[in-house]
Each structure stands twice: as structure tokens, then as C-alpha cells.
Amino acid sequence: MLKNILAITGKPGLYRLVNRGSNMLIVESLLDGKRMPTYARDKIISLADVSMYTNGDDIELWKVLEAAYKKEDGKPCAIDAKKADNKVVLAWFDEVLPDWDRDRVYPTDVRKLISWYNILINAGITTFAPEEENEEKAE
Numbered sequence: 839m840l841k842n843i844l845a846i847t848g849k850p851g852l853y854r855l856v857n858r859g860s861n862m863l864i865v866e867s868l869l870d871g872k873r874m875p876t877y878a879r880d881k882i883i884s885l886a887d888v889s890m891y892t893n894g895d896d897i898e899l900w901k902v903l904e905a906a907y908k909k910e911d912g913k914p915c916a917i918d919a920k921k922a923d924n925k926v927v928l929a930w931f932d933e934v935l936p937d938w939d940r941d942r943v944y945p946t947d948v949r950k951l952i953s954w955y956n957i958l959i960n961a962g963i964t965t966f967a968p969e970e971e972n973e974e975k976a977e
Contacts, residue, residue: 839900839965839966839967839968840884840885840886840899840900840903840966840968841884841886841968841969842855842884843855843868843885843886843958843963844863844865844876844882844884844885845882845883845885845954846865846880846881846882847880847881847882848880848881850869851867851868852867852868852869852885852961853865853866853867853868853876854866856873859875861877861878862876862878863875863876863882868957868960868963885899885900885954886898886900886968890902890935890943890947891938891939891943892937892938892939893938897935899951899966900967900968901966902934903955903958904966904967905934906934906951906952906955907955907959907966909933909934910955912959914955914959914960915930915952915955915956917952919949919952919953919956920949920953922949924945927945927949927952930948930952931943931948931951
């Protein structure tokens with residue numbers, strides 16, 4: 839599911855890939871539903887390609903989002919990612935991913951995670967695992 843959800847550097851929020859054109863992508867904002875083109879000069883990353891540092895191997899973002907979903911009982915996170923104290927943000931993340939690397943994960947990273955999680959939940963996206971993982975669970 840996260841394969842078609844994109845983060846675009848310099849633009850707030852998350853976007854859903856709608857269509858591909860020559861030298862551009864058409865994306866739709868998950869915040870307001872507006873569509874716009876993005877071009878090769880824009881730095882675009884799929885959430886499926888994002889991972890978080892842990893003390894062991896890096897963990898894929900979808901697993902972190904699922905852990906946050908379980909912790910929050912499927913509701914948006916009550917923490918205001920922009921205004922909350924760093925200690926509150928990191929304490930929340932410690933409950934979600936206890937094995938996170940405290941040297942390489944910064945409070946800004948956790949704030950972005952909370953923001954992305956809330957955007958996804960508010961957009962009705964509650965399945966984070968890749969399609970292959972969902973098919974294996976169904977069997």
C-alpha cells in the first residue's frame with residue numbers, strides 16, 4: 839500500500855500517485871485531495887522505500903506504522919508533532935519501537951513519523967504492509 843504513497847521534498851504532507859506522464863507524475867494530496875504534477879527535479883520518495891534505524895537491522899517503515907497503529911488502537915496519535923516536547927515525542931516512539939537507534943534517529947524524524955501516521959489514518963489508510971505481505975497473511 840505504501841508503494842503509491844509519496845513524500846515530496848519541500849511540499850507538506852503526503853501524496854498518492856495517481857498517474858505517470860512523460861517526465862512527470864500526477865499526484866493527489868492526502869491532506870486536501872488536490873492534484874498536481876511533479877517533475878524529475880522534485881525529490882520524491884515512496885514510503886515503501888523508507889526505513890528506520892534500530893540497534894540491529896533497519897526496520898521498514900510499514901512495520902513501524904503498524905506498531906503505531908496497534909499502540910494508538912487505530913486512531914490518530916494525540917501528540918501534536920509540531921508543538922510537543924522532544925521528551926514526549928521520544929517517549930511515544932520508545933513505546934512504538936523500543937529498539938530504535940538513539941544515535942541516528944532524531945526527534946525531527948519521530949515528529950515526521952507521527953505526522954505521516956496521522957495523515958495516513960485521517961485519509962483512511964490503515965493497511966501498511968506491502969501487497970505480498972497481505973497475501974501471505976490471507977493464506
